[in-house]
Amino acid sequence: MNPTDTSAPSNFIHEMIEKDLETGRFDGRVQTRFPPEPNGYLHIGHAKSIVLNFGIAQKYNGKCNLRFDDTNPTKEEEEYVRSIIEDVRWLGYDWGERIFYASDYFDQLYKWAVQLIETGHAYVDDLSAEEIRAYRGTLTEPGKNSPYRERSVEENLDLFERMRAGEFPNGAKVLRAKIDMASPNMNLRDPVLYRILHAPHHRTGDKWCIYPMYDFAHGQSDSIERVTHSICTLEFENHRPLYDWLLDTLGIYHPQQIEFARLNLSYTVLSKRRLIELVENSYVNGWDDPRMPTLSGLRRRGVPPEAIRSFAERIGVARNDSIIDVSLLEYHIRQDLNKRAERRMAVLHPLKIIITNYPEGQVEMLEAVNNPEDESAGKRTVPFSRELYIERRDFNEDPPRKYFRLAPGREVRLRYGYFVTCTNVVKDEHGEIIEVHCTYDPETKGGYAPDGRKVRGTIHWVSAAHAINAEVRLYDRLFTKHNPLDAEEGKDYKDYLNPNSLEVLAGCKLEPSLSEARPGERFQFERLGYFSVDPDTTEGRLVFNRTITLRDTWAKIEKQQRK
């Protein structure tokens, strides 16, 4: 946090709020809310909204509620409520006692519906869904009034009460607002307010068989909660005139709605509908699959909540449709983890090396720094012995230009160990390298050369006899296309799923200190990337997820050399 700019407005919403604060509108209160529907898991797009709404409350000494907009019992489930609560908490926010549900307001909403009927602003319509659609008109042609539009107040009251009492089947009748069937804004062409749904609700059970539409619940819920600034995404701007109409004809407290552009991220999709499709059709292994842009997926992947927050703050808030480059998220993840993750050595693709002049049976405990970015993280020791594993890619029999690692006759530094020189390569009958022989210089213990000679390469290693085995799961972007929704003719986003988004490595070799690692813990495997312990880990079976690689400038050089 930069103390010099805490007062500076950082986006247009902050500016509006500050203006309201200055003019005394809302009596100087700031009240926001995060209003998810519990019909799916939260994703990083929601994180943008959460950080915005809770961040505003923090910045202006206000409050932010958590409210579930649970007006459709056929799509909503308790499991989603549970996961949403967990995810918002994990992100680091607290709503105190202020957890609400639109379903808490069903009684009040019903009364307001009656009030609209009594004042001649709503009516019960017997038209079928298809007929209502036909009567609605099109974007360019006005709609027609329903033949049931002029029913008497008494008849409407009676019918609505009988809807509530369960006398009619699903779809037989709806309650509609009486506004204007010729409005250029489709939302004002007598929108449906209540529909009949004989379905149990996850909170109200069998109490209701009619449920308010989102449009009839959202604005009033904000009103009930005395929300000052009701922040939502751009597609609801067209609904604002309806919310205004409802609030004003009801004569109740009127929050200010402000719309902003939702987050889009490159190489992924951020819509609940599509994420549900990926989960239900097993394109991924559940909502918390580490490839998913869900908060539970990112968490399992090892992404710290702090990284998501700083990312969400960096991307800004505006009204432009945009696609944020996923590399910006990756930057924030690395930025956070670099400072906090302890370093360890791990070999993902093991190649055995034998140090022929190192005494057989000897083991030395060598000191290694836990985090060069944080001295307080301290040090640890790692065992060194005659037989080690190094990364297969850190040896090259025929090294290309600028390759600094091990090769025949070359000397490299084993990190925190010794300088070693490759003397021999052992192959099997297929010509596959199975072993590399080296000699070491006993004078270079710890990786320092007393004569001051330089080596260009430093590689990591694990003592073969002391290594522990692990499974490591490597992830790549879920989609191969920058914008998977921008599909060619006859294709859809699923055609751009990356077939190589998951690679499972068995038999990886880890330094022994990692045997203590517990699910959720994060480490940097030196020279490889950041990894976290997967919850699949059990006693005797260690599983790591690669959160993200380190920046890899060698990969760039290689790429250029291939050209």
Add this chain to the structure above:
RNA sequence: AGGGGCGUGGUGCAACGGCAGCACACCGGCCUUUGGAGCCGUGGAUCUUGGUUCGAAUCCAGGCGCCCCUGCCA
């Protein structure tokens, strides 16, 4: 086509009538016991046409382009 919204480097976000800036990405260099991190640096943008003005990314008008709206979803 009716209504609503939006156009600033490759990607995002600023600049609120007065020198177009920040971050990421890209490229180059320094440094390095992680080809990590860090540090330094280069290049590159106001959709278009006209108008108002001493002065326009900003205000006005037209054009063009993109997004949203015809669920008893949210």
